Amino acid sequence: MSAMMSATTVTAMLGLSAAVIWGAGDFAGGLGARRLHVLPLITIAHGFSILCLFSMVWVLHQPAPAGATLPWGVVSGVANGCALLAFYRALSLGNMGVTAAISGLLSAALPVLFSLVVAGPPHLKQQLGLVLAGVAIWLISGKPKESADSEPKDPHHRQRWVLAIIAGCGFGVFLVTMKLANPGGLLWPLVTSKIGSLSVVIPGWLLFAIFGTKQDARQTEDKPVQPRAGQAWRSGILAGVLLALLAGTFDTGGNFLFLAATRVGRLDIAAVLSSLYPASTILLAAWLLQERTSKRQSFGIASAVLAVALIAW
DSSP states (O other): OOSSOOHHHHHHHHHHHHHHHHHHHHHHHHHHHTTSOHHHHHHHHHHHHHHHHHHHHHHTTOOOOOTTHHHHHHHHHHHHHHHHHHHHHHHHTSOHHHHHHHHHHHHHHHHHHHHHHHHOOOOHHHHHHHHHHHHHHHHHHOOOOOOTTTSOOOTTHHHHHHHHHHHHHHHHHHHHHHHHHGGGOSHHHHHHHHHHHHHHHHHHHHHHHHHHHHHHHHHHTTSOOOHHHHHHHHHHHHHHHHHHHHHHHHHHHHHHHHHHHHHHSOHHHHHHHHTTHHHHHHHHHHHHSOOOOOHHHHHHHHHHHHHHHHHHO
């Protein structure tokens, strides 16, 4: 065995690490969304991330970005912000498994197509691993179908599919443009990406703050707030903010690892393996919330392990 790991193995390890961190971020964000609305949650998470990144740039005396780093970083952030809004809206319409599966596959497929055009196809064993990883993403993200008798007619079926496709394409564009921005190092692409995402999220949050606050005020106008209820509300908001900060930290950490993976090796390998992040979310939910995994998801996780072995070794 070589004393030095191959570039493909390092890329696979970094991509998987990004998946673990991203999955933890989604888990924290999912818990936070039970206490905060989505737009404030994303704004807090990304705002905290950009403050931390600017602090690191200042402490490490990083030179200002030049060339394509700034525009590609901003484009990646705008794509990610739009994708997040579409993704969470699709999730709110029900049938989360289908939404996650469609967006997960598209987010992995676009970087693969980009790599095929730019770098050509990988080795045959790695091609098999990428296909198997795509199958694993579908199995992990989806849920078993209910019987036709028990499944009610879905009035949002078409809207949810459109939003899931928009989210998947947005995430895929985010992964590709992060690769294009990586000549600028590891920090500045992340900073410019957060600037782009906040440019999308903040206007939506401001609209929510204006109209949502008025609606909440009308709903609570005739309802006296009990002391204990007020305490519970404040503690829930505080917990939501803390979870948003945690989600932002994990999201930035996952972005950092993914960007590092693209600097070491192929984009398609890094993107497909990092797109296995739903497995991390599922395992955390099973461990901390005692949620049961379905046979389909367990089979998907096993498929992911085999896919990693084919790609990395």
